[in-house]
Amino acid sequence: MQELINIVKNFKNKKILVVGDLMLDEYILGSVERISPEAPIPILDVKEIKYIPGGAANNANNIKSLGGEVILTGIIGAEDKGKLLKEILEKRGINTQGVFVDQTRKTTVKTRIVARDQQMVRVDSEDRNPIAPETENKILEFINGQIKGVNAVIISDYAKGVITPSLSRNIIELAKASNVLSLVDPKGKDYLKYKNCDIITPNQKELGEALNLEINNESQFSQAGRMLLSHVFCDNVIVKRGGKGIFLFGKEGNSFSFPAVNKLPKDVSGAGDTAVAAFALALASGADFKQTIIIASYACGVAVGKVGTDVVLPEExxxxxxxxFTDES
Structure with a gap:
């Protein structure tokens, strides 16, 4: 156990570059005591509104909260919600030099309405078209100037248009040339744009969608994991399985799994970002894959015990x- 703790304590010496779809998570919190006379729907008595970084911004937020240094790049809109997201990131000590304003797009905002810790509805405001070539070039130029000074790069793809096939391939090539670890948190069906990355981290649903397969049992799951390894030509596939924990498929035929730590989650939104942040920091800190998955599992266990896309502190x-944790775990 002490070895795992030492790895976590070493997070503060690592720097991670995050590129992807930036989001603002809005939580409207309150209680429901009445039903509307206008329609058979509950009336929320609003007590609080919270704003938290989401998507790739949540990856960056988790890295920072876990003790690492982070550089973030992506786009926001020119409206007030974009400005608010950037302000929140800067207040949390996140480097936003690579956060560019795109006048043609709106900031992705996901609004969750919550009553007594229970989500009632989610409202999304977003653009999903690919970013313009000039915006892509601006992001790539920024990454090129930063890549040699970081320990790992995370491509955080939420299919909102930032991670185009050409940008993804160029980032992975830059990372390879600079001997920097590349991790991909994928979305969509075009996994060839992640070809030759070091690690890809789908959840089980995304794994099935990527291969157009149904995964209904452990045999199908194992087959899908091995297929994705050969399909993407990556070194490792780490699958986030929610209540079933985390599973590693290695290109050498090795595998390892660790069960979910928190069996009674309050809010799973953002837990995948917590896992990816922990993967990157642990591997950059010298952890092997078994240690990395154990650390990430415990980080997720802490994260899902909170309501809202919240962060995990190293002391937590x-x-x-x-x-x-025991050595027999």
Whole structure:
């Protein structure tokens, strides 16, 4: 266990570059005591409105909160919600030099309406068209100037248009040339744009969609994981399985799984971003894949115990390991 704790304590010495779809998560929190006379729907009595970085911004937020240094690049719109997202990131000490304003697009905002810790509805405001070539070039130029000073790069793809096939391939090539670890948090069906990345981290649903396969049992799951390895020509596939934990498929035929730590989650939104942040920091800190998956599992366990796309602090992660992990786990 002490070795795992030492790895977490070393997060503060690592720098991660995150590129992808930036989002603002809006939480409208309150209680429901009445039904509307206008329609058979509940009336929310609003108590609080919270704004939290989402998507790739949540990846960056998690890296920062876990103790690492982070450089973030992507786009926001010119409206107030975009400005608010950038302000929140800067207040949290996240480097936003690579966050560019695109006058032609709106900031992705996901609004969740929550009553007594129970989500009632989600409202999305977003653009999903690919970014313009000149915007892509601006992001790539920024990455080219930063890549040699980081320990890992995370491509955080939410299919909102930032991670185009050409941008993804160029980032992976830059990372390879600079001997920098590349991790992809994927979305959509075009996984060839992630070809030759070091690690790809789909959830189980995304794994099936990528291969156009149904995954209804462990045999089908194992087959799909191995197929994705050969399809994308990556070194490792790490699958986030929610309540079933995290599973590694390695190109050498090795595999490892670790069960979910928190069996009674309050809010799973953003947990995948927490896992990817922990993967990157742990591997950059010298952890092997078994240690990496254990650390990420405990980080997710802390994250889903909170309501809202919230962060995990290194002391919370260490405390969870101390209280729950044994060498026989």
């Amino acid at each position: 992660l260490v405390e969870s390991l101390k209280n729950n």
